[in-house]
Amino acid sequence: MSIAQYSRQMSALDQPQVDSYLEDFLKRVRPRLKYLFARYSIPSQDTEDILQQALLALVYQRHAVRDPEAWLLGTLRNKCLLYWRDHRRKLYESVDAAVLELMAGAVSPAQETSDVQRDLENALGRLPERCRSLLSLRYRGYQPLELAEALGYKPASISKVTNRCLAALTRQLLTVSPSKKKTGT
Amino acid sequence: MTDDHPTRESLERFLLGQLPASEMRLVSRHLFTGCAECRRIAGDDWETEGGEAAGAREDCTGVLDAYDAVFDKVLQRVSLKEALIARERMAARELCEELTQHPTSRQLLLVSNSVRFRNPALCDLLLERSQEAAFQAEMTRSIDLARLAIVLAETLTEEGCGSAEVRNGLLMRAWAQLGNAHRLNGEHPEAEQAFEAANTFLGEDGQFGLLDAARVLDLEASLRRDQRRFDEAMDLLDRVVAIYQQLGQRSLLGRALKQKSLVCGEAGDLESEMDLLKQSLEHIDPVEEPRTFLSARHNLVIALYQSGRASEAFTLLFHTRPLYLKMGDRMTLLRLRWVEGMVACGMGRAEQAEVAFREVRDAFVELQLDYDAAVVSLDLAGVYVLQGRSADLRRLAEEMLAVFTSRNIPREAFGALLFFCEAAKLEKAEAAVVHEVSEFLKRARGNPDLRFTPTSW
Numbered sequence: 001m002s003i004a005q006y007s008r009q010m011s012a013l014d015q016p017q018v019d020s021y022l023e024d025f026l027k028r029v030r031p032r033l034k035y036l037f038a039r040y041s042i043p044s045q046d047t048e049d050i051l052q053q054a055l056l057a058l059v060y061q062r063h064a065v066r067d068p069e070a071w072l073l074g075t076l077r078n079k080c081l082l083y084w085r086d087h088r089r090k091l092y093e094s095v096d097a098a099v100l101e102l103m104a105g106a107v108s109p110a111q112e113t114s115d116v117q118r119d120l121e122n123a124l125g126r127l128p129e130r131c132r133s134l135l136s137l138r139y140r141g142y143q144p145l146e147l148a149e150a151l152g153y154k155p156a157s158i159s160k161v162t163n164r165c166l167a168a169l170t171r172q173l174l175t176v177s178p179s180k181k182k183t184g185t
Numbered sequence: 186m187t188d189d190h191p192t193r194e195s196l197e198r199f200l201l202g203q204l205p206a207s208e209m210r211l212v213s214r215h216l217f218t219g220c221a222e223c224r225r226i227a228g229d230d231w232e233t234e235g236g237e238a239a240g241a242r243e244d245c246t247g248v249l250d251a252y253d254a255v256f257d258k259v260l261q262r263v264s265l266k267e268a269l270i271a272r273e274r275m276a277a278r279e280l281c282e283e284l285t286q287h288p289t290s291r292q293l294l295l296v297s298n299s300v301r302f303r304n305p306a307l308c309d310l311l312l313e314r315s316q317e318a319a320f321q322a323e324m325t326r327s328i329d330l331a332r333l334a335i336v337l338a339e340t341l342t343e344e345g346c347g348s349a350e351v352r353n354g355l356l357m358r359a360w361a362q363l364g365n366a367h368r369l370n371g372e373h374p375e376a377e378q379a380f381e382a383a384n385t386f387l388g389e390d391g392q393f394g395l396l397d398a399a400r401v402l403d404l405e406a407s408l409r410r411d412q413r414r415f416d417e418a419m420d421l422l423d424r425v426v427a428i429y430q431q432l433g434q435r436s437l438l439g440r441a442l443k444q445k446s447l448v449c450g451e452a453g454d455l456e457s458e459m460d461l462l463k464q465s466l467e468h469i470d471p472v473e474e475p476r477t478f479l480s481a482r483h484n485l486v487i488a489l490y491q492s493g494r495a496s497e498a499f500t501l502l503f504h505t506r507p508l509y510l511k512m513g514d515r516m517t518l519l520r521l522r523w524v525e526g527m528v529a530c531g532m533g534r535a536e537q538a539e540v541a542f543r544e545v546r547d548a549f550v551e552l553q554l555d556y557d558a559a560v561v562s563l564d565l566a567g568v569y570v571l572q573g574r575s576a577d578l579r580r581l582a583e584e585m586l587a588v589f590t591s592r593n594i595p596r597e598a599f600g601a602l603l604f605f606c607e608a609a610k611l612e613k614a615e616a617a618v619v620h621e622v623s624e625f626l627k628r629a630r631g632n633p634d635l636r637f638t639p640t641s642w
Binding site for chain 2: 022023026030031033034035037038044045047048051052053055056057059060061064065066067069070071073074075077078087090091093094095097098099101102115116119120122123173174175
């Protein structure tokens with residue numbers, strides 16, 4: 001007997017009867033859910049939290065949800081996108097931290113810092129003007145509020161704009177220019 | 186790193202932000218130098234893993250079986266929680282009954298201090314009751330219950346609720362319910378504050394349920410509509426529509442489209458209002474939600490009449506009449522009679538319109554629904570103006586003055602009525618005056634801050 005079966009039997013004995021519609025429901029939708037996780041390339045170990053949160057929310061909101069299958073698929077799709085957005089944010093932050101550290105020269109000899117500056121300028125040069133200005137100032141040591149003032153952004157929105165620019169910089173790092181694609185390094 | 190190139194695994198972990206800081210720095214540095222091979226590998230993985238917005242992988246056969254073990258484990262855990270939630274629901278009813286035996290101050294004390302009441306289902310129930318109270322125009326009770334729900338939600342923990350999402354959902358819905366109750370009570374600054382608090386949970390971290398978010402945005406849109414900030418109301422409702430589309434909730438989508446139609450109606454855009462109502466009716470199931478369906482049809486009949494398409498309004502009303510009769514409650518039947526009067530008026534059947542408006546006005550006065558009585562009185566005045574019956578118009582104005590002087594009509598609305606009565610007395614109450622006062626009363630209903638500035642006389 002599985003733990004779930006056992007616990008249901010116990011709860012039937014010592015608790016008021018609970019209609020567990022979840023098992024049947026999940027059996028029906030399982031293939032579609034698995035396909036969805038696979039489509040979004042969510043590693044199986046990371047689906048645990050995502051699925052559990054969504055199912056719990058469904059149980060809590062059961063009375064308000066008219067079409068549970070559509071709700072669950074829509075919710076999970078959103079959570080998969082958030083999962084990747086979260087990972088991407090971590091990546092942008094890491095790239096940012098790495099650049100700040102390299103620019104500070106704390107861990108690199110002078111020659112390397114100068115090479116980094118050159119490579120960074122090359123990468124920044126391929127970004128849109130607004131991002132180029134913002135990141136150039138950021139890597140020259142401007143703090144967020146100073147950046148907002150210098151570039152005319154609202155202080156409340158500077159973090160969002162900076163993240164967008166970091167995303168653009170990271171994408172730049174992962175883009176092979178057409179000439180290099182043909183010839184390699 | 187091999188030969189100064191990061192390994193494939195390092196690149197994968199770099200993309201997931203999972204490398205130690207020092208290695209993240211090295212890989213970033215390497216990519217800055219423009220290594221085409223590593224950029225190509227990382228770029229390919231970037232596209233595959235989650236992709237950009239819609240970048241989902243199509244070919245996923247072979248990886249599906251890996252999910253089964255996780256699904257089984259999660260099902261076991263959630264099944265246990267499901268039983269617990271069912272018990273919490275049953276307990277919540279009793280706790281709610283117990284709470285309502287006490288005065289409000291004691292209720293707040295109990296909910297803050299007694300562990301027994303820390304039940305998410307109780308919070309849900311309090312919100313439901315607050316909404317019911319608002320429907321029955323018991324505004325003080327509605328506000329008190331919403332406040333109680335906030336205090337209770339603040340005592341709940343993520344663990345107790347199962348997740349941060351459920352807890353945040355309760356908190357933001359409780360604040361939004363309070364905001365809505367204040368809005369309905371004409372207290373816009375208080376409503377504004379409550380929605381500000383609700384919005385703090387709609388942050389970028391995504392720790393909220395989409396359905397909860399849609400409810401909050403929907404209620405906030407009603408406040409913006411009342412404040413006549415129509416663009417903001419439409420933006421909010423666009424987000425609500427997008428959420429319901431994403432979650433495949435047709436019925437709720439129909440309701441949201443109906444909400445959008447109300448905003449267009451208030452803004453005077455009758456064509457968009459009618460388009461949205463037609464779209465809304467395609468999504469609302471008349472069997473499952475007969476009242477919402479009827480309300481959308483009712484609004485469409487009025488919009489058709491207001492846009493001068495009385496015969497279309499007449500046909501639609503003919504087909505909708507059975508739904509009003511099926512509902513059968515007095516207010517629904519009065520609304521039917523009222524809209525019958527409007528359509529008759531539009532069709533040039535002034536006598537039928539007069540009889541209908543009189544019946545409805547008398548019923549509203551009897552039920553002490555003063556505001557509605559005032560609005561329907563102006564519809565009646567419109568009939569008299571069309572027929573040039575100035576003596577009847579004067580008499581109607583005197584009757585209105587006698588009834589509404591001693592009643593609960595907000596100051597600005599009463600001022601507008603006085604303006605109409607004065608014009609009628611001086612035989613200057615033409616169609617434009619009646620229309621202006623009537624439109625003002627409709628707009629000022631949800632917006633007590635609106636000022637009446639007559640232009641038609």
